[in-house]
Amino acid sequence: MPRIIPTAVVVVLTSVFALVPYVQGQQAPPPTWKQGQPASMADSPLAPVAQPPAPKAPGEMPVDKIKVPAGFKVSLWAHGINNARVMTWGDKGTLFVSSRVAGNVYAIQDTGATREVKVIAKGLNLPNGVAFKNGTLYIAEVSRITKMVGIEDKLDSPPAMEVVYDILPRDLPHGWKYLAFGPDGKLYFNIGAPCNICIPPDTHANISRVNPDGTGFEYVAHGVRNSVGFDWHPETKDLYFTTHGRDWLGEDVPSDRFDVAQKKGLHFGFPYCHQGDILDPEFGKGRSCGEFAPPLIKTGPHVAGNGVQFYTGSMFPPEYKNRIFLAQRGSWNRTEKTGYKVMMVTLRAGDVPKYEVFAEGWLQGGQPWGRPVYTQLMKDGSLLIADDYAGAIYRVTYQR
Amino acid sequence: MAATAGTPTLAADLEAGRRKAEPCKSCHGPDGNATLPGTPSIAGQPTFFTHWQLIKYRDGRRKDPQMSPFAASLSDADMADLAAYYAAQRPLPRPATTGPVKVAAGRELARQHLCVSCHRPGLTGHEQVPRLAGQDLTYLVKMLRAFKAQTAGDLDGTMTTAAQPLSEEDIENLAHFMATLPPSP
Numbered sequence: 001m002p003r004i005i006p007t008a009v010v011v012v013l014t015s016v017f018a019l020v021p022y023v024q025g026q027q028a029p030p031p032t033w034k035q036g037q038p039a040s041m042a043d044s045p046l047a048p049v050a051q052p053p054a055p056k057a058p059g060e061m062p063v064d065k066i067k068v069p070a071g072f073k074v075s076l077w078a079h080g081i082n083n084a085r086v087m088t089w090g091d092k093g094t095l096f097v098s099s100r101v102a103g104n105v106y107a108i109q110d111t112g113a114t115r116e117v118k119v120i121a122k123g124l125n126l127p128n129g130v131a132f133k134n135g136t137l138y139i140a141e142v143s144r145i146t147k148m149v150g151i152e153d154k155l156d157s158p159p160a161m162e163v164v165y166d167i168l169p170r171d172l173p174h175g176w177k178y179l180a181f182g183p184d185g186k187l188y189f190n191i192g193a194p195c196n197i198c199i200p201p202d203t204h205a206n207i208s209r210v211n212p213d214g215t216g217f218e219y220v221a222h223g224v225r226n227s228v229g230f231d232w233h234p235e236t237k238d239l240y241f242t243t244h245g246r247d248w249l250g251e252d253v254p255s256d257r258f259d260v261a262q263k264k265g266l267h268f269g270f271p272y273c274h275q276g277d278i279l280d281p282e283f284g285k286g287r288s289c290g291e292f293a294p295p296l297i298k299t300g301p302h303v304a305g306n307g308v309q310f311y312t313g314s315m316f317p318p319e320y321k322n323r324i325f326l327a328q329r330g331s332w333n334r335t336e337k338t339g340y341k342v343m344m345v346t347l348r349a350g351d352v353p354k355y356e357v358f359a360e361g362w363l364q365g366g367q368p369w370g371r372p373v374y375t376q377l378m379k380d381g382s383l384l385i386a387d388d389y390a391g392a393i394y395r396v397t398y399q400r
Numbered sequence: 401m402a403a404t405a406g407t408p409t410l411a412a413d414l415e416a417g418r419r420k421a422e423p424c425k426s427c428h429g430p431d432g433n434a435t436l437p438g439t440p441s442i443a444g445q446p447t448f449f450t451h452w453q454l455i456k457y458r459d460g461r462r463k464d465p466q467m468s469p470f471a472a473s474l475s476d477a478d479m480a481d482l483a484a485y486y487a488a489q490r491p492l493p494r495p496a497t498t499g500p501v502k503v504a505a506g507r508e509l510a511r512q513h514l515c516v517s518c519h520r521p522g523l524t525g526h527e528q529v530p531r532l533a534g535q536d537l538t539y540l541v542k543m544l545r546a547f548k549a550q551t552a553g554d555l556d557g558t559m560t561t562a563a564q565p566l567s568e569e570d571i572e573n574l575a576h577f578m579a580t581l582p583p584s585p
Contacts, residue, residue: 028513028565031558047518050527051555053451053483054476082455082476101555103459122459126556172557 032173036197037248048332049368051101055082055391062369066361068396071317074359077384077395078115081106084386084393086178086307087376088132090152095376096120096137097386097393098130100176105130105139107155108393120151120158126172128228129179129189133212140189142175143168145210165214169194169203174226178306183237187212192226197246197271199283205270207241207261223267223292224259229374231308233347234322238262240296242305242326245274247333254278255298256305258326258345266293297355302331303339307374313381316398322347325358327372327385337363342372342385359385359396412447417485420478427466432489438538444491444584448528450483452555461553491583493534498576506577509570513562522585523578528555534583540575 029035033048058079066074083102087095095108105121121127121139129140137148144166148159164187169175174192182188186209193205207221207230220239221227230241239261245254254274269276269292271283276294279287299305307327311320323346330340344358362370371389378384383396421432424442428434432443442450456462457471458479474482510516510523518529525531532540546552547563548571554560566574 026512028562030514030517031562033558034514034517050448053448053455053528054480102455103461123461172561175557 032194032196033247035195036246041248046333046335049330049371049389051083052389052391053082055080055084056370060369061390061392062361062364063394065364066359066394068359071400072396072398074394074396076392078108078117078393080391081108081117081386081393082391083388084373084391085128085388086130086374087384087386087393088130088137089376090132090137091135092152094152094155095384096130096132096151098128098139100126100128100388103127105137107151109155118155120148120155121161126176128176131179131181131187133181138164138179138187138212140177140179142172142177143170145179145187145189145214147212163214164212165210165217169201171204176228178228178230180230181212182209182239183232184209185212186210186216188220188230188239190224190227192228193270196248197280197283199271207239218264220264221259221261221266221268223270223272225270229306229308229327231310231324233260234310234312236262240308240310240324242299242308243268243270244304245301246271246280247302249274249278249281250301251334251336252301255295255301256303257295258297258299258305258308259293260296261293267291268293268295297345297353299326299328299343299355300338302334303341304329304331305339305343307372307386309375309377309383311377311383313377313383315381316383317400319346325375325383327375329371329373329388330363330368337366337368340368340371342375362387412480412484414481414485414488417481417483420482421485423470424482432486433492434494434536437536438542440536440539441491441494441534441583442486443489445486445530446525446527447480447483447487449525449530450486451479452528454479454482456553456555463553491531491534493583494536494579496537496576496579498537498580502573502576503580504577506573506575509566509574510577513566513574515574518558523581524583524585531583532578533581535578537575537579540578541571544571544574 063076083099084097085100086098097106103124104119107118107120109116125141127139127141131138135150137151139146145164146161147164171194173194177189179189188209190207191204193200206219207224208219210217224243227241227243241259243257245256271280272287273289273292275298277289305326305328309325311323326343328339328341331338340362341357342359344356346354362368370387372385373388374386376384385394427439428442433441454471457467520526523532547559550560
């Protein structure tokens with residue numbers, strides 16, 4: 001018998017946090033973003049980019065500044081979606097969109113000329129993960145995965161959220177999740193490190209999976225600081241994923257990573273080894289980077305890679321088949337901002353992958369007006385890009 | 401319960417904000433400087449902060465008998481206008497009876513708990529982070545207790561995490577210290 005909980009549930013956090021070793025009168029741990037900052041940088045002005053409370057109006061987004069390769073075109077597809085993050089398609093053509101701090105899940109219906117945006121759940125606890133299968137929408141918050149059965153027929157009065165799995169850690173730092181169905185039909189998600197840099201509990205810093213009925217939980221990859229984006233190769237079925245590297249080690253180190261897990265149980269280095277070849281100054285002592293799986297690509301320092309998307313559509317030129325789009329939300333822990341781009345990876349047999357820019361222009365004069373965070377394909381093969389900073393979705397089309 | 405996500409914000413309108421703030425005056429004061437104990441002054445608070453609080457009241461993450469029903473009827477544009485209007489008002493100190501021993505203990509606790517790392521030197525706030533300096537003492541105590549009890553519904557968990565190690569005495573001392581700071585730098 002599934003437990004039923006109200007759709008607009010108010011989050012009451014009732015648990016222990018993994019990392020509160022505090023003795024009265026002593027120095028308390030700093031907020032996660034500041035943790036690991038060297039004493040010499042205590043007055044650094046660097047801090048995470050604040051999330052605006054409202055989406056931008058169409059006139060406030062210079063979409064024409066987004067540069068793409070010749071033959072491609074970018075347009076504003078939908079707007080007014082506060083903090084838009086992960087996009088997943090329903091069977092009947094509804095685009096479901098998650099958010100993080102806004103706490104909402106949206107349903108977008110494409111009426112041709114315009115897009116109608118509805119809020120189908122609100123007040124949730126960092127509901128970054130959404131995935132859809134067989135008429136059911138799955139939503140991942142910090143400590144639980146829930147589902148809405150038959151949602152596409154009930155967008156105006158959404159069904160109750162039924163618990164799929166709710167015994168996940170409740171730590172809020174890196175507690176938000178990416179959620180996706182693997183080729184094996186299981187639900188995959190991350191359990192991030194509850195810190196910037198620390199020896200995480202055994203239960204954290206991994207990618208995990210569970211059956212859609214909530215049974216069979218298991219860890220898939222270890223030593224993953226925080227991966228909030230993955231996809232599977234359409235042919236080999238291998239898991240490819242991005243990972244955000246630690247902060248405060250330097251302007252240009254460590255690089256964030258793009259990885260492939262060709263089997264279950266690999267360790268990707270956190271917190272001992274960063275970017276495959278830098279031992280952590282504190283936690284790397286006595287370890288060797290050779291113990292851990294190396295990155296497929298060093299994607300760059302602080303770029304904040306989120307979305308991973310194999311191109312399986314038919315609109316783009318033939319060489320785009322099975323290329324990978326990486327949406328990089330962009331840096332905060334670096335004086336000169338970097339990232340704020342959609343990158344493109346071409347896997348090459350017997351050679352290192354090619355890694356190049358696909359779309360850029362969200363940084364103007366060194367300041368962001370938007371942050372590309374996830375991508376999704378439309379049925380016609382065009383590419384949607386969600387921007388959580390501007391609360392918008394862009395569409396990239398190609399015409400020969 | 402489905403609702404449209406709302407029209408996107410246009411540039412906030414201060415004059416519209418002043419008009420829309422009419423119902424707020426009875427509790428928050430004519431210009432956002434409240435006098436009722438337990439009610440926060442919202443004059444001079446950063447726009448992102450006020451706007452996010454209104455969103456949280458509207459979607460139920462933050463609850464209050466007065467604020468929840470009021471926020472339920474606000475549009476995104478209303479919230480932007482109200483936030484911009486209050487950010488433009490000059491904050492005044494709240495009268496408070498503070499004890500010098502508690503203030504001194506609170507100052508040391510604020511250092512230990514690194515409050516300035518988000519709330520900025522002088523605890524004057526910025527972006528989504530509120531000004532604490534010169535805020536109402538009773539309100540500060542109420543909010544710190546709520547963060548500790550994990551019922552305040554903060555945006556990303558930073559304050560919920562930060563409040564966990566605080567004792568009831570710590571909360572009182574911190575509030576005494578914050579209430580004595582000048583509200584504008």
